[in-house]
Amino acid sequence: xxxxxxxxxxxxxxxxxxxxxxxxxxxxxxxxxxxxxxxxxxxxxxxxxxxxxxxxxxxxxxxxxxxxxxxxxxxxxxxxxxxxxxxxxxxxxxxxxxxxxxxxxxxxxxxxxxxxxxxxxxxxxxxxxxxxxxxxxxxxxxxxxxxxxxxxxxxxxxxxxxxxxxxxxxxxxxxxxxxxxxxxxxxxxxxxxxxxxxxxxxxxxxxxxxxxxxxxxxxxxxxxxxxxxxxxxxxxxxxxxxxxxxxxxxxxxxxxxxxxxxxxxxxxxxxxxxxxxxxxxxxxxxxxxxxxxxxxxxxxxxxxxxxxxxxxxxxxxxxxxxxxxxxxxxxxxxxxxxxxxxxxxxxxxxxxxxxxxxxxxxxxxxxxxxxxxxxxxxxxxxxxxxxxxxxxxxxxxxxxxxxxxxxxxxxxxxxxxxxxxxxxxxxxxxxxxxxxxxxxxxxxxxxxxxxx
Numbered sequence: 001x002x003x004x005x006x007x008x009x010x011x012x013x014x015x016x017x018x019x020x021x022x023x024x025x026x027x028x029x030x031x032x033x034x035x036x037x038x039x040x041x042x043x044x045x046x047x048x049x050x051x052x053x054x055x056x057x058x059x060x061x062x063x064x065x066x067x068x069x070x071x072x073x074x075x076x077x078x079x080x081x082x083x084x085x086x087x088x089x090x091x092x093x094x095x096x097x098x099x100x101x102x103x104x105x106x107x108x109x110x111x112x113x114x115x116x117x118x119x120x121x122x123x124x125x126x127x128x129x130x131x132x133x134x135x136x137x138x139x140x141x142x143x144x145x146x147x148x149x150x151x152x153x154x155x156x157x158x159x160x161x162x163x164x165x166x167x168x169x170x171x172x173x174x175x176x177x178x179x180x181x182x183x184x185x186x187x188x189x190x191x192x193x194x195x196x197x198x199x200x201x202x203x204x205x206x207x208x209x210x211x212x213x214x215x216x217x218x219x220x221x222x223x224x225x226x227x228x229x230x231x232x233x234x235x236x237x238x239x240x241x242x243x244x245x246x247x248x249x250x251x252x253x254x255x256x257x258x259x260x261x262x263x264x265x266x267x268x269x270x271x272x273x274x275x276x277x278x279x280x281x282x283x284x285x286x287x288x289x290x291x292x293x294x295x296x297x298x299x300x301x302x303x304x305x306x307x308x309x310x311x312x313x314x315x316x317x318x319x320x321x322x323x324x325x326x327x328x329x330x331x332x333x334x335x336x337x338x339x340x341x342x343x344x345x346x347x348x349x350x351x352x353x354x355x356x357x358x359x360x361x362x363x364x365x366x367x368x369x370x371x372x373x374x375x376x377x378x379x380x381x382x383x384x385x386x387x388x389x390x391x392x393x394x395x396x397x398x399x400x401x402x403x404x405x406x407x408x409x410x411x412x413x414x415x416x417x418x419x420x421x422x423x424x425x426x427x428x429x430x431x432x433x434x435x436x437x438x439x440x441x442x443x444x445x446x447x448x449x450x451x452x
Contacts, residue, residue, distance in 0.1 A: 028223060028375035031353045033363045040437050041363050041429050047436045049171065050428070054421050056167040061417040067091075068159040068411070069139045072151045077135075078189045081106055081127040088127065088183040091162050096169040097181065105198035108183040112165065115434050118177030119207035119441040122199065123164070123427060125157025125397070126187035126381060130405050145410045152401030152411045157212035158183055160397045160420045164427070177431030177439050180206065187381050190229070192345050196384040207444045208357055208391040210427055211381050214404060215396025217419030218369050220361045222393055223377030224386040225271075226306045226348025227299040232257075232317060234281070236336040238290020248328045251281050251289035253336040257320030258294065264312045270302035272309050295343070301377055303348045303387070314340060346379055349386025356440050357391040357430060364426045368418070390444070395423050 044050050076084040085108040092100035092110035100110030108127065129150030131137070139148040161181055168175075180203065184195035200206060213221070234250040234257075258276050266272040274296065281292030298313060300306035317338060325335045351358055353375060365373035378394070385392040398419020400412040432439035 028377065029353060030362055030373055030375055031359055033359050033366070037356060037359045037363050037429075037440060040440055041360070041367065041425070043437045044425070044429055044433065045367070047433070049173065049433070049436065050425075053167055053171055053173065053424065056171065057163060057421050057424060058417045060163050060167060061413075061420075064159045064163040064420075065413050065416075067162060068151065068156055069146070071158055072139050072148045072155045073137050075131075075133065075135065075137055076128050076150065077131060077133045078128050078186075078191050080133060081185045084127045085183060085185070088158060088162075092165065092181060095162065095165045097165070100181075103198065103202065105195050106185040107195045107199055109199070110181045112168070112175070112179040112181065114175045114177045114179070114431060118175070118432055118439045119430070119443045120178040120180060120205050121427065121431050121441060122180045122182060122203075122206050122209040122385075123161060123212070124182040124184055124196075124209065124381060125161055125212045126154045126195070127158065127183045127185055128188045128191060129153065129155070130188045131407075135407070144414065145412045147408060147410045149407050149409050151409055152214040152399075153404045153409065154187070154213055154397075156214060156397045156399065156401070156411060156416075160212055160423065163420060164424050167424075174434035175428065175431045176434055177207075177441065179427070179431060184381060190344055193381060193384050196381040200384055200388060200390070205446070206385070206390065208430065208441045209382060209385045209393070210357070210423070210430070211392070211394040212397045212423065213380060213394050214401045215419070216371075216400055217396040217398055217422045218365055218371040219374050219376050220358060220365070220393050220395055221378050221380060221382060222351045222353060222358055222375050223301055224347070224349040224383035225299055225301050225377055225379045226303055226383065226387075227297060227344060227346045227379060228306060228310055228342060229298070229344025230296045230340050231343050232294050232296065232338060232340045234292040234321070234336055234338045236288075236290050237330075237334045238283075239288045241286040241288055244288055246328055247288050247334060248324045248330050248336045249289045250292040250336055253321045253324035253338070254279065254281065254292040254294055255320075256323050257317040260316035260320050261296070261313050264309065264316060266300075266309050267305055270300055270305050272300035272302070272305045274298045274309060274313060297344070299379070300348060301350075306348055346383050347387035349383055349388075351382075351386055351391050351393060355391050356442070357393055360429050360440055361393055361395055361426050364422050364429070368422050368425070391441070395426065397423070
C-alpha cells in the first residue's frame with residue numbers, strides 16, 4: 001500500500017539563485033572600513049547640523065520614553081496590529097509625513113522625500129508582538145527598569161523611528177535619498193514576514209534597509225536564517241483498540257515518521273536544524289487513532305541546505321506512513337494518508353560583510369561605542385530583502401532589554417539615546433545630507449514590481 005502525499009510548492013525557490021552564489025557558512029567577520037566610508041562619516045560628524053541633531057536626539061529621550069509607554073499599552077497581537085498601526089500613522093502625519101497611510105497588508109508607511117536622484121532607504125521596526133489578545137500590557141516601573149510585554153521587542157524600535165523623524169523635521173534636514181519609514185506587521189510567530197514581503201512587493205524601488213530591533217547598538221545583524229514550518233496531518237479509518245485491531249493507526253504512522261525524521265542528517269555549516277515541535281491526535285486510550293497531527297520547524301542559514309533538509313524530512317514522513325500501512329496491509333480505502341501544509345516561510349539570505357551598508361554600521365559603532373562591533377545572524381524582517389539581494393542590516397534600538405517574548409519583558413532606558421544616535425548616524429551616511437555629503441548607498445537598477 002502507499003500513502004497519498006501532498007506536494008507543497010516552495011515559495012522561496014527564487015531566492016536559491018540569489019543565495020547559491022554566496023559561500024555557504026560564510027564566517028561573520030567584522031569588515032575593514034574603507035577610506036571612502038570612513039571619510040564620509042568623518043565629514044558628516046564634523047558638520048554643525050549633525051552635532052545639533054545628535055544633541056536633539058538626546059534631548060528627545062524623555063519624550064520618546066513616554067511615547068514608548070503609550071505604544072506598549074496599545075495591544076498588537078499577531079494579525080491584530082491595526083490599533084497600533086493607526087497610532088503610528090497618526091504620529092507620522094503629525095511629525096510631517098502628510099501622505100502616511102496603512103497599506104493593504106496593514107503596514108504603516110510614510111515617505112520622507114530627499115532632494116532627488118538619491119537612494120531610497122527603508123527604515124523599519126515591527127508593530128506586532130508575540131503576545132495573544134487579552135495580555136496585560138500595562139507598563140510598570142521597578143528598579144530603574146520598565147516592565148511590559150513587548151516593550152523592547154519591538155515597541156522601542158517604533159519609538160526610535162518617531163524620534164528620528166521629529167529631529168530631522170525640526171532641524172529641516174534635507175537628505176539626498178528618500179527615507180521610507182515603516183511600522184510593519186507579521187514579524188512574529190506565524191506572521192511569516194507578510195508585512196515586509198508586501199513592502200518589497202509593492203515598492204520595488206527600495207535600495208536598502210536598516211531595521212531596528214532590541215539591542216544597545218554594538219551588534220549588527222547581517223545574516224538571515226531561513227525557516228519553513230509545516231503542519232502535517234495523518235488520517236485513517238480509526239476503530240476500537242480490541243475489536244478493530246489490525247487497522248493502521250494515524251498516531252503510529254506519525255510516530256514512525258517522527259523516528260525517521262530524527263535520523264535526518266544536517267550540515268553543521270551552514271547551520272541547519274529541525275524539530276517536531278508539537279504533536280496531537282486520537283480520541284481515546286482504547287481507540288485506534290483515526291487522526292494525528294504534528295508541526296515541524298526547519299531552519300538554515302543557507303537556502304539550498306534548507307530545501308535539501310526539507311526534502312529529506314518529507315521523504316521520512318512518506319516512509320513512516322508507508323511502513324505503518326505495510327505493517328497491517330489494510331483494505332483499499334483504509335490506509336493511512338497524510339497532508340503537509342506549509343504554515344511558515346522565511347527565506348534565507350545574507351548581506352556581504354564588505355558591503356557599504358555593513359561597513360557604515362561598523363564605522364559608526366567603532367567611532368562611538370564603548371564596545372567593539374560584532375556581526376550576527378538571526379531570523380528577522382531583513383530576511384526578505386536579503387533573499388532578494390537588497391542590502392539590509394538590523395541594528396539595535398538603544399538601551400538594555402531582556403525577557404523577550406515573556407510577560408516579564410523589560411527595558412532599561414539608561415543612556416538609551418546612544419543607540420538611537422548611532423542608528424541615525426548610520427542612516428544619514430547611507431542616504432547623504434544635502435550640503436554635507438553624498439550618499440554612500442548606491443541606487444539599484446530598476447526592477448519591475450512583483451506580480452500581485
